[in-house]
Amino acid sequence: MLAVLVSVGVLATALTVWAVVRAARDQPVQGGQLPGMIAVEAALVVQAVVVGVLQAGGHPVPDGILLWGYVITSLCLLPAAFAWAFVERTRWSSVVLAIAAAVVVVLQVRIWQLWQ
Structure with missing residues (x-):
């Protein structure tokens, strides 16, 4: 489980940095970022x-509903950010993608805390 969490965290962090750099340059999300989003989503x-x-x-989890809430939320964030980026062709699409990817990283930490 830890390997999967770390993989998702690293991929989502890289996507966050990429989106922050594009937002700082006043650039919208580009098509080249789609494979990055797909990689995070696949993970x-x-x-x-x-x-x-x-x-x-049989692995015991103190709050299974909360755990699955985090898992499902992480699955939904990047597709929603992509939909926003597809419609919004300004730097704010990069900001939205950066925030969504950063939230995925935070959710990975919370999932790990629940899993322990």
């Missing part, structure tokens, strides 16, 4: 599967 899907399998195998 999040793997994480959801791992969490599901481990919970089905």
Whole structure:
């Protein structure tokens, strides 16, 4: 589980930095960032599967509903940010993507805290 959390965290941090740099340069989200978003989203899907399998195998979690709330929220953030970026073609699309990716990193920390 830790390897998946770290992978998601590293990918989401890289995407956050990339979006912050583009926002600082007053540039919108570009098509080249889509593979980065897809990589983070794919890692999040793997994480959801791992969490599901481990919970089905009997791993105790103090608050399963909160854990799944975090997992589902992390899965929904980047597609929502992408939809916003597709419509909003200003630097604010990069700001929205940076915030969404940063929230994914924070949610990974919370998931790890619940998993412990």
